[in-house]
Amino acid sequence: MKADVPKQFLLLHGKPILQHTLERFLAVLPAAQIILVLPVREQASWQALCEQHQFFPGIRTVDGGASRFQSVRCGLAAIPADARLVSVHDGVRPFIAPTIIQHSFETAEQAGSAVTAVPVKDSVRVIDADGRSRAVDRRLYHLVQTPQTFRLDWFRQAFAVDEQPFFTDCASVLEFSGFPITLIEGAYENIKITTPDDLR
Numbered sequence: 001m002k003a004d005v006p007k008q009f010l011l012l013h014g015k016p017i018l019q020h021t022l023e024r025f026l027a028v029l030p031a032a033q034i035i036l037v038l039p040v041r042e043q044a045s046w047q048a049l050c051e052q053h054q055f056f057p058g059i060r061t062v063d064g065g066a067s068r069f070q071s072v073r074c075g076l077a078a079i080p081a082d083a084r085l086v087s088v089h090d091g092v093r094p095f096i097a098p099t100i101i102q103h104s105f106e107t108a109e110q111a112g113s114a115v116t117a118v119p120v121k122d123s124v125r126v127i128d129a130d131g132r133s134r135a136v137d138r139r140l141y142h143l144v145q146t147p148q149t150f151r152l153d154w155f156r157q158a159f160a161v162d163e164q165p166f167f168t169d170c171a172s173v174l175e176f177s178g179f180p181i182t183l184i185e186g187a188y189e190n191i192k193i194t195t196p197d198d199l200r
């Protein structure tokens with residue numbers, strides 16, 4: 001992001017991006033237990049931001065790990081044993097629609113998993129080992145987003161494996177253990193704020 005502060009703490013309309021994201025979930029699921037996973041070095045800054053913006057959501061915050069997989073595991077350890085579903089969302093996806101959050105939980109309740117995704121709109125080319133590119137059928141591809149919601153028992157079993165280099169999201173972790181992945185319709189505006197142009 002080329003900023004001095006972590007991107008989830010940058011202000012959007014005067015509020016930290018992370019606050020926007022959490023407010024979306026709190027509005028849809030007021031009774032859900034939200035666990036915020038943050039790197040240990042960011043915990044104090046987040047508390048300071050909450051004070052500054054008078055944002056006291058009463059949610060549990062835990063220290064993350066060295067990778068996305070390890071951080072999700074840290075969050076998982078804080079989930080009560082009697083919970084049925086777990087949903088993982090990127091803190092930097094503040095434009096998540098309430099309807100998608102609801103649909104994600106409803107689908108996971110029925111199917112065991114609900115992974116938000118949108119069809120690819122542009123043409124797609126794959127770069128082969130020899131450096132040449134070739135066109136592929138874009139109808140075969142979806143762009144994966146969050147939330148990603150799962151049965152908690154599947155999730156715990158899947159996250160007990162050793163971390164693999166191709167784990168880029170929770171869906172790839174559950175798929176590795178053989179659990180079926182059900183896609184639900186996401187939204188193009190549900191962007192992951194990653195680079196300065198995303199913020200604009």
Ligand SMILES: C[C@](O)(CO)[C@H](O)COP(=O)(O)O
Nearest residue numbers: 068090144145146168169192
């Ligand atoms: C989970 C995700 O948002 C799906 O597109 C993405 O894989 C997260 O990637 P990151 O590198 O952990 O931000």
